[in-house]
Amino acid sequence: MEQFFANYPLPFNETDIASSLDAIRMQNSQVQFSSDVLKSVFSCIDLTTLNTADSAFSVREFCNKVNRFTDTFPSMSNVAAVCVYPVFAPVIKSSLVAPGVKRAVVAAGFPSSQTFTDIKVLEIRKAVDFGVDEVDVVISVGEFLDGNHEFILEEIRLIRDAVGEAHLKVILETGLLPDIQSIWRASLLAMEAGADFIKTSTGKSPVSATPEAAFVMLHAIRAFGVVTGKKVGFKPAGGIVTPADALLYYSLVSVILGDAWLNPQWFRIGASRLANHLLTEIQLLESGKCNEIAFF
Numbered sequence: 001m002e003q004f005f006a007n008y009p010l011p012f013n014e015t016d017i018a019s020s021l022d023a024i025r026m027q028n029s030q031v032q033f034s035s036d037v038l039k040s041v042f043s044c045i046d047l048t049t050l051n052t053a054d055s056a057f058s059v060r061e062f063c064n065k066v067n068r069f070t071d072t073f074p075s076m077s078n079v080a081a082v083c084v085y086p087v088f089a090p091v092i093k094s095s096l097v098a099p100g101v102k103r104a105v106v107a108a109g110f111p112s113s114q115t116f117t118d119i120k121v122l123e124i125r126k127a128v129d130f131g132v133d134e135v136d137v138v139i140s141v142g143e144f145l146d147g148n149h150e151f152i153l154e155e156i157r158l159i160r161d162a163v164g165e166a167h168l169k170v171i172l173e174t175g176l177l178p179d180i181q182s183i184w185r186a187s188l189l190a191m192e193a194g195a196d197f198i199k200t201s202t203g204k205s206p207v208s209a210t211p212e213a214a215f216v217m218l219h220a221i222r223a224f225g226v227v228t229g230k231k232v233g234f235k236p237a238g239g240i241v242t243p244a245d246a247l248l249y250y251s252l253v254s255v256i257l258g259d260a261w262l263n264p265q266w267f268r269i270g271a272s273r274l275a276n277h278l279l280t281e282i283q284l285l286e287s288g289k290c291n292e293i294a295f296f
């Protein structure tokens, strides 16, 4: 694997990252983002419910809200996807009818990834049989940390195969990776194995998405594109709650990859709590009203 990594020398250090992020934060603090930008961010949300207490009934209700969204907010595009546990694949297949909204599941032993590879593959196949459009899986973090890179590559390739025509988002769980070199290498392995998107976090670890991890992953996407000609999407997820949180990731994507990535095809935000805050902020900008919207 060292030969593979040699194609991708890490182009920055922690100090470079800190000063680049400071500059982007400073720029964001001086800009009043328009409601159109916030609407665009909203359209990139993977609206997520990943609770132990989720049920067929609650997931159906969740989908019904998404189904009603554009009637209630006619000037807006809907969220990009609904993301649920794999057991609810048949529920979202029958309940989610909002045009263009993708059906996504987490799978492969999410969130710990601590099960047999053949069980991961079986779980994915069952979800895909129920017509899901997208599958989010976590790398085997422990194996990665032990340096078993071949295992990571091989397992994601098997998963890629099981996902078939659906989109594969590979979660690195960056909050468990000890340094920027690890995040860089995990990003490259996931992309080399066929990830359509690389995603920061499950939202189930103490540390979720961070701007530092996003910075490294976005540069890895750029470097991978230069070497292979392949375009890969980016999904920060976990702990993204306020419009300001989301706009920082939006700006990072814009600065590092360019505005061609700023659409649901290439950029998603995995979030369970962001949507209502964005709706409230959009309302404030467009009509001056500041009552909190609690649609979802």
Ligand SMILES: O=C[C@H](O)COP(=O)(O)O
Residues within 6 Å of the ligand: 048, 050, 201, 202, 203, 204, 208, 237, 238, 239, 240, 270, 271, 272, 273, 274
């Ligand atoms: O992939 C999505 C995450 O699990 C959502 O995390 P969150 O509940 O912190 O927004």
